[in-house]
Amino acid sequence: MSQETDAVLQLLGDNEEQILSQWLQEAGGNAARLTEAGRRALRGDAEEILRNLREALRAGGDPENFEAPAWSALRGALESLSRSRAAQGQSAGDTSVFVLAFKRPLFGLIQDRMKAQPERQMAAVWTLSVLVDRMAQWTVSTYQQTREDLIKRQQQDLLELSTPVIKLFEGVLAVPMIGTLDSSRTQVVMETLLQRIVETGSRLAIIDITGVPTVDTLVAQHLLKTVSAIRLMGAECIISGIRPQIAQTIVHLGIDLQGIATKSSLADALQLAMEQQGFVITRRQA
Structure with a gap:
């Protein structure tokens, strides 16, 4: 000392x-x-x-x-x-x-x-x-x-809250995407969605990108990876929310979405999912 x-x-x-x-x-x-x-x-x-x-x-x-x-x-x-x-x-x-x-x-x-x-x-x-x-x-x-x-x-909590997996119907799940789709978010979506597929035994998953402002090559790659992971689990995927601007962007970028069902709205995607599940929806007469 x-x-x-x-x-x-x-x-x-x-x-x-x-x-x-x-x-x-x-x-x-x-x-x-x-x-x-x-x-x-x-x-x-x-x-x-x-x-x-x-x-x-x-x-x-x-x-x-x-x-x-x-x-x-x-x-x-x-x-x-x-x-x-x-x-x-x-x-x-x-x-x-x-x-x-x-x-x-x-x-x-x-x-x-x-x-x-x-x-x-x-x-x-x-x-x-x-x-x-x-x-x-x-x-x-x-x-x-x-x-x-x-x-x-807080970022992790917000990330998880911003990517909820919703059960729309028996065997049908939906993930409404809002905001920019980056690598970390894609990983959270993929993990959460795959886990829910296992838990519910669902055969169809709808990824709704209505709230995604832009789709570029990187966003498209993230979507394709998610679709591939869903198919590896034995389920199929429908992408909804394809607006005219996004459709033109996908075409200009040369992104191949062949083999993946796409719809312009979540309602149309749900109707397609019900048809693929063998359900028929009819209006009840008054």
């Missing part, structure tokens, strides 16, 4: 209550608007960070190497702080400011206790500054990772 680290550790141990009080005062610009429970939670966060910081310094943690095992408990406390604040709607900057406010009381103590040793004073200030900066950066990194994970989960 270096002299500077030892000096910081001694200050933390001898002046814990003073440091906590000044830290919360410095960081708690909105403390007046906090409830009593909120103030207790804020103090609890500060106490946990301070306790883990002392333990890491006692274990010989080097502030320049914040990812070392000695700092694992402190990193965990900072990650918990960042995630909880992110869940409450606070920004990464809010959490970072809270951690950086820790510098103020310690700088004051160093200035007061080491004024007769200017060289040691500057070294301790540098060590402390590096350490708190690393702590603040860690909370920002954790916040960003938390947000990215949340966005990925």
